[in-house]
Amino acid sequence: MKSIWENYKTEVAYDELMHSEFQPRPVSHRLCQYLNSLNKDDIDKRKVAAELAIMEMGISFTVYSDEGNIDRAWPFDIIPRIIAAKEWRMIEQGLKQRLTALNHFISDVYSEQAFIKDGKMPGDIINSSKNFRKECVGIKPRHNVWANICGTDLVRDKDGIMYVLEDNLRVPSGVSYMLENRVITKRVFPELMQDIDVLPIDDYPTQLYDMLVSIAPLKNGRPRIVVLTPGIYNSAYFEHAYLAQQMGVQLVEGSDLVVEKDDCVYMRTIEGLEKIDVIYRRIDDDFLDPEVFRKDSTLGVRGLMRAWKAGNVALANAPGAGVADDKVVYAYVPEMIRYYLNEEPILPNVPTYLCSDKDQLEYVLEHLAELVAKPANESGGYGMIVGPHATPKEIADFRDIIKKDPRNYIAQPTLAISTAPTLCEDRLEPRHIDLRPFILQGEDTFVTAGGLTRVALKKGSLVVNSSQGGGSKDTWIINGEDG
Template sequence: MSTDAGTDLTDIFEDYSAAGYYCEMLGNGGAPARHTEGLRRQLSELGIAELRRRAAMAERELYNLGITFTLYSNGSTIDRILPFDVIPRVLSKDDWDIINRGVRQRVAAINLFLHDIYHEQKIFKNGIIPAGLVLGNSNYRPEMQGVDLPRGTYVQICGIDIVRDEAGNFLVLEDNARTPSGVSYVVENRHLMLRAFPDLMAGMRVRPVSNYGVRLLDAMAEVAPAGVSDPQVALLSPGVFNSAYFEHVFLAREMGVPLVSGEDLFVDDDDRVFMRTTVGPAPVHVIYRRINDDFLDPEAFRKDSMLGVPGLVRAVRRGTVTLANAIGTGVADDKAVYAYMPRIIRYYLDEDAILQNVPTHICGEKEGLDHTLAHMADLVVKPVGEAGGYGVVVCPHSTAAEIEACRKQVLADPANYISQPMINLSVSPTLVGSGIEPRHVDLRPFAITGDSTWVLPGGLTRVALPKGSLIVNSSQGGGSKDTWVLD
């Protein structure tokens, strides 16, 4: 293999083959992708031995900095680093333009959809989406009905999971509109690359990601309650035992705001939120919450919650505090609602979706159930309310017994499942024990919405590290890569 300039790259890519998948480094067969030519040349100059040495150095740094997540398995709790691959995933300027426009369009439609279902519900009256799909959803919160939010923004922080198929097309796999996680790894991965590979990044015009915290704080200020000119922002965390606690600490530090738990806040008789400090109560106007709806307010939701703040829903309804993201945004997370997103975009924006969905069959509908049962061996079956890859059955990679067990689960509760064709996710060269091999990847860009929507250039590239696996989630053994957007 060689570049157009004739540079010999066989020393590092000699045994690499994408095996028919779209490759993020080499493209879709034929001539290698031009936008990665400089990176491939520099990787070749470094060689495998040096890559391994620096990868070990980066892994030690992850441990030393405490950049971990908590994995809960079989009743045990394990703190582990998110495996980091040192060969970056590179997006061309044109690729990023499609992703950036598509994510912004999708976030705009999601916010219009959420405002509508919690107000006039025109989308039901016009027959675009079944009312029961939303009103019967466990994430729909009647407490938010008729509540007006600043800027009409329900989802201030959104993560859109995107995959690329074998033809090189970008497809949306999932919307994350509740409390999307992982952005801390985007920023820390870049810091690791800058420290471990300063020579690799020299001369490469890679768009920065270090301004995420500043952008996030600005957006939080823009959605503060009316009349508040200098809002106090706080990040509400469930505490040190949460799997994403590292990220909570990271984001509070990046924004320069206090990290609080439920016991640090209280709501007074005038439905205003205050923070307990060493010099007395201090008002809080915007809360970036990393606690699920159920645990936010024991007055409104789970009575046994020790994580939330009694009276918080009263404050939201009164308009004295803004929650990011708003209560009830989980409806837009739902995998059955996801199937209607192209129609939702068309309805509210009068535009075709820039980023198309993966074709989805809703098992709660007869046609979708019949198709799923008839073609189950060829499909990926997902529970609509789960996250983190839990409950997903990749039937083409499953045993007959596993497929039969999945069939029984779907029949027992069809409304809880969707199915999709198995997408041959793109691959990216990854440093493994035997050398450089292809591993499947996805991408989670993060969008911040205040007065307008800004998308962090790149996002979290997750890697399915087990050979042949399509499950990229960290809870299922996945890792991550630095994602470069070329300017």
């Protein structure tokens, strides 16, 4: 029987499952052994089962293009990514540490700005930030937490070390796909899931709900919570609807809510107005309240900022949290951890060059062909350049772009980010991956057991975003003797 592992090459990157050719890592030994026992028909049946499950469950994402918005089935690879529980415990502590420091920083930015006054960061970085909201100065959300939901992107380099690539603190998405990936995997490999002790993730909606309850304005009784979506044309609408359904709360659009003269938020219902206590908003700051931000926004709720400032409604994430969701600010997170927590960072940053610094800019322009350069506030892999994969003309053009707005760009070494076996037709091939765990912070802090593993499905590509051809895998944190 032809092995599914035939001709599998681990190449130069760290491979998450294979230590070397035909040598599984201890944590993945049982999975590799199991996969090797399957023939082509077995693999095909499981692949088809996954595709059917995705269709039945209606799991999709929206791609924006010149031809219009296209709904696509979620691209899923059936071979899971595995991490040992022992390693994960360290990562989990690092993620909690990081979000705690970031929330201290955001709170500081909108109050004393001690971090800046003590010379830890140039004030111009905040003054020039497109996500700094002067309207938030002096506000103190409950528990002093601004970013209640964070999706932190992790990558592993060839040295085996897990690095933080970026923090997503505005409206991070992807957690529904993490949850659905597990449901699909249970259908595809039911016998394997029973045989290996994989830590569960299905408590996330409960943890999310409990966190939202914990930030509600103080009152008696159960708070009324809603998920605020921009609507069906948003690329993450599936997730908005999924999370609302899983938590048992209403999914609403801006037109469903109104702020009355008492500066409280109400939901329109057939029985009249119903007071809302907590809004899990999936709308960017700019569109949240036409009274304060973009006047032409039809997605938000007029007067919402007034209600929030009055303490009559909680917003997750808080407006203004995006000031720390900036790749320039990212470079200062290790120093934030030392400054606010008096601790050394558990998880390292990727070395980062700030183009706003004259000397670092000179180095970036000179070595752009070797670096990854990206804008400070874009997401989805847009607006960036991977130097080793770019043409001389693309590099020259990008130099000009950086020179026009150096504050808006950073650069990092091109990491040989780790790979994982991915099903390509009837064989396994290595594909580059990252990992987005989700961290919740309110009264307590919670980290998902693993996260969304995203896969660059194109051979050799480092871009894992689904909008640019990426897919995903289930992520297994293995407990017990394997982990």
